[in-house]
Amino acid sequence: MNSVHANAMVMNFGKKVVLAMMVVVTLVSCGKEGQQAGQGEAQALPVTVVELQPATVPISAEAVAQTEGAREVEIRPRVGGILLKRLYEEGAPVKEGQVLFQIDPEPYQIALEQAKAQLAQAQAKVAQTKREAERLKGLLESNSISHREYDNAVSDDDVAKASLLQAQATVREAELNLSYTKVTAPVSGISGRFQFSEGALVSANESLLTTVVQLSPIWVRFSLSDNDIQQLGGPVTEKTVKKITLKLPDGSEYNEAGKLNFAASQIDPALGTQQLRATFANADKKLLPGQFVRAKVVVGEREGVFLVPQSAVMNSQQGRFVYVVDENNHAVVRPVVTGDWIGRDWVILNGLNAGEKVVVDNLIKIRPGAPLQPHPPAEEAALPQGGQQKSAANISRTLA
Template identity: 55%
Template structure:
């Protein structure tokens, strides 16, 4: 192997050895000068947000799922059969009682009425003729009685024919909002199960139907549900808003449904603007007086386990303490806490997954900065521009192992200062 080849092959090894030496020197310097890190477990208390609870008086209420229905939901049916020739209303429109809705073909019923009229007139003439003969004893009493009965039957048939003809015009039995027409023009209607044409719902007032389980009834004051114990009913709409007008109970079942174990109820609400429609799913809130001495805690602060519900509180020593509570119903975004808390308790509302019993915490009120008092002053900002130069010069002078820069000397004294510095440097070398 030539010397040139030896030089080319040994150059990479020399570079690797130099890099390793520099890395070792830097590691030694950083290990000797770097400040020691904090020991394990010395990170300080966990900052948490606490809510200092106080007893409150709130309305006692129960919320359950409910469904709206018309105060009157009437089926419109045809009383006579025939072909529908015309629909006389607009689907979904509001109609008055007695307003025509459908027209059935009248021809056959007009013919039947004419026939019944002729028979009624004939029987009436026959009865009047025999009336004079019975007075003269020219006929038997039976003949006259048969004529009277025949005339009565004919008059009844006439009345029925008149009714059948009038029923060919199907009218609204009640006032309200009409539904979809189930039969259209040209359909044949038969009396019976096929006679349903449409329906009418009365929307003002509107009814809301719901039920309560036995466990929900037990939460009411006294554990019983009576009309006098309910002061009113509120309605929570699907968008979460509360219906502006309160309702009242108009039906309370006297028995418990043995299949579901629930008691049926119904409330009535004004609905002048038709905002509520039949079939809507809403939530009904029963108001049953006031409940005193309860606490409102955010739902996120309540931990639900298989045994009980818990909240985490910050003690006077700023340590975590689990507290079993007795929770009632939801009110908005809060739990109603019936027992387990006292006035002034600081309930922790965040960082719950990181907390452990007796763990030190740094509590702060909602809206404050964690770990610092609310009135703490902000650190001074670094000076900018020329004003920062003295501070930078002082920091460089205080840094170990780095000489400070020489101040600029006046032009006339620069030579004298240079000559005076040379002997001093010589003495230092000696």
């Protein structure tokens, strides 16, 4: 919407609102003629006002989001056997490499000893064939044996060496299988429920023992609608996003900003949204997987706007409006174009000017042109602009 068009809409809307409110006031006055007889001019109504100053606000969009572990690992045994012990507390933090389960090691210890015995045999065989080949080599040089006999001795030595390599590999495999009887956490995180009782038979690579979810960092998944994307100036990318903040379920702001680490390259045709994902360090482990939060994407700043308390903005059939105080201390209806909320403030994009005074309380008692007695917020109750105490907040007036 360009500024000329927006201003035209605001002016047209203003005329309609004033006319409608004058009709309402006239009807009310007619109904109360008897009560008003003999009374003098209406006294000025005391009202609290805030003086507008231009502000710079972030260009942003919010969406419902859900947290998930950056790594969610299923813990399965790499060897089968009887599950002897569980060595962790369910739901407790675990560290990478920490032993979680102990599988009966005895069968694998026996297999290792057998492999070592085969290795010793292979080593002895290699020593024997080496000596035999060296002995026959001397006889060959004195022409006491044929080349064939010597070649057979060399081949026997090569076969023995190959058997030795195989025996060494068997020992390493047996050692590895024995080490696998201690099931460890592949990542640091929060442990899950115990799925098998002690004494149960578990299968290699199949039985799900538990899960470990990495909390630091943690990911946050969310999506922005096509309208949100247009308000931000186009599709969201890692280059366009300045920062991402979170609002927790209790309404508080999370104390660290995140970074976008995934942005879909197209709009989902079924949902009309762009899928996004951000990463947060979550060093304090305050965020847990599965939480619903609100993600705020900031892509830049908008200058020259005004922040007005939500309590000061009212609704009519023609749109939103506020009351401002003119130079004669009379109430004037001012249609406004609103943007997003920031805290307890509306961002006003059009309809107001710097230095104007906006009424923030006693709104239900005001009519267009009514005399007012404006005063700033009381010092003891004054809050930053947009943080005024509740007065006639959330008043919604429907005009004919």
